[in-house]
Amino acid sequence: MISREQLLNYLTDTLQPHRIKDYAPNGLQVEGTEEITKIVTAVTASQSVIDAAIELGADAVLVHHGYFWKGEAPELVGMKQKRIKALLEHDINLMAYHLPLDIHPEFGNNAMLAKELGLTITGPMELGNELSVAVCAEFAEPQPASEFVKTIERCLGRKPLHIGDDCQLIKSVGLCSGGAQDYIDLAANRGMDAFLSGEVSERTYYSAVEQGIHYFAAGHHATERSGIRELGKRIAAEFGVEVVFVDAPNPV
Incomplete structure (x- = not known):
């Protein structure tokens, strides 16, 4: 088990998001439970990835592509509302790291x-x-x-x-x-x-x-599969928590 704060501190120290200007917030995007025993990693926080995290009983979803991109409409409606509602209802943390994970x-x-x-x-x-x-x-x-x-x-x-x-x-x-x-x-x-x-x-x-x-x-x-998958492996080795990579198919 790891606390949300421990995990975020590790990710901040490792990826150093403050060093680069990005198009979306890096770090915690949706707050869930404080204690984390299982993490799902994926390229994008799509609905299928969230559904998989719920089915697996994950406490956190860690992705390369999260939400709240620059220029994105701020309203929580439609697809965005459904995704965030699912995360909140199941007390799942969403953490995302874009350019810091690329570089x-x-x-x-x-x-x-x-x-x-x-x-x-x-x-x-x-x-x-x-x-x-x-x-x-x-x-x-x-x-x-x-x-x-x-x-x-x-x-x-x-x-x-x-x-x-x-x-x-x-x-x-x-x-x-x-x-x-x-x-x-x-x-x-x-x-x-x-x-x-x-x-x-x-x-x-x-x-x-x-x-x-x-x-x-x-x-x-x-x-962009390999970076987030490797980061998950390192978190598992460092903290002894279960990390599952979900490879949601995407032909693009």
Whole structure:
């Protein structure tokens, strides 16, 4: 068992959310019970994740994508009301960490993604910014783009959209999980062979083709599973509480 305060202190010390400006509040978003014996981790605090937490008897839900985003309508109606009502009725805490989890150097989404894909992070993509959400990485040896496609599919469980010549060799890869497709231009300016993110836009195709850089869209959800899952494992090891990762399917 762990107290809510203990868990929040651990997450604050580990993720240091105060260091980066974000689009949503990091930390406790919905207050539940003070004593926590079981935690559900997930990418997003969707209704299916909340329902799973209720069924599992969890006291807290810890996610990468929580609520109260910048520009979001403040009214508690419809889908948002249903989600928050379910959390409150079952006394479940909701904790969310967005960019702090993306950039953590050990188990952040980018760090874990690079490790899974056989890449070594060499530094921030934004020069001079140690908190850059996009990073530069590289393979030990150049490999055909087609092989990287196979690696992504094997590791993430889905075939990525690849813009570029399958036969060309790539060594340097810009990397940013989630919806960071517009960093492709910075990757091109840095002279990188490729850029990988979760999502893709219509304009991304032209950025890739006209600047001669490969682009891999590997899925927003798929590229952001590993960080929150690894954080849950560390919490379980540190405090001896039960942590269950719920992988709610999402093709985006």
